[in-house]
Amino acid sequence: xxxxxxxxxxxxxxxxxxxxxxxxxxxxxxxxxxxxxxxxxxxxxxxxxxxxxxxxxxxxxxxxxxxxxxxxxxxxxxxxxxxxxxxxxxxxxxxxxxxxxx
Numbered sequence: 001x002x003x004x005x006x007x008x009x010x011x012x013x014x015x016x017x018x019x020x021x022x023x024x025x026x027x028x029x030x031x032x033x034x035x036x037x038x039x040x041x042x043x044x045x046x047x048x049x050x051x052x053x054x055x056x057x058x059x060x061x062x063x064x065x066x067x068x069x070x071x072x073x074x075x076x077x078x079x080x081x082x083x084x085x086x087x088x089x090x091x092x093x094x095x096x097x098x099x100x101x102x
Contacts, residue, residue, distance in 0.1 A: 004072035005035050008082050008089065010064055016087060018042065020070040025094055027068060027080075030056035031087040056088035063090040070095075 002022030008031055009015050016031035017038045032038050062085055069077040081091030 002072070004070050005038065006068060006070040006072075007035075008080075009067045009069070010082070010084060011066075014084060016082070016084065018089065020072045022072050027070070027089055027093040028055065029089045029093070031082060031084075031089065056086060058083035058086040058088045058090045060085050062086075063088075066091075068092075 004020045004022060006018045006020045006027055007015055008018065016033065017035050018028045018031050019038050019042050020027050028042060030042060032041060060083060063081045063083040066080055066082045066089075067077055068080050068089070069075070076095040078092060078095045080089060080093070082089045
């Protein structure tokens with residue numbers, strides 16, 4: 001499986017992190033506080049077949065516009081939405097130019 005780091009940056013500069021699954025070209029929706037935690041917890045859960053641990057949902061309705069950046073391939077970034085309180089990506093999970101069936 002191909003994977004890469006991803007950074008979600010809010011308008012005020014606050015950053016949260018996740019991983020990008022290059023095999024299916026999709027961002028994981030669960031956000032964490034550091035790249036180390038992303039690799040340890042998210043990748044660890046995925047390898048252990050705990051796929052639900054890589055997903056999150058916003059339940060508070062306070063999602064905000066964000067910029068997603070990944071180092072996958074040559075690197076890419078796009079606009080999306082995320083909730084810092086629920087630590088969840090709520091918007092676009094793929095770079096611009098890709099179909100987003102999710």
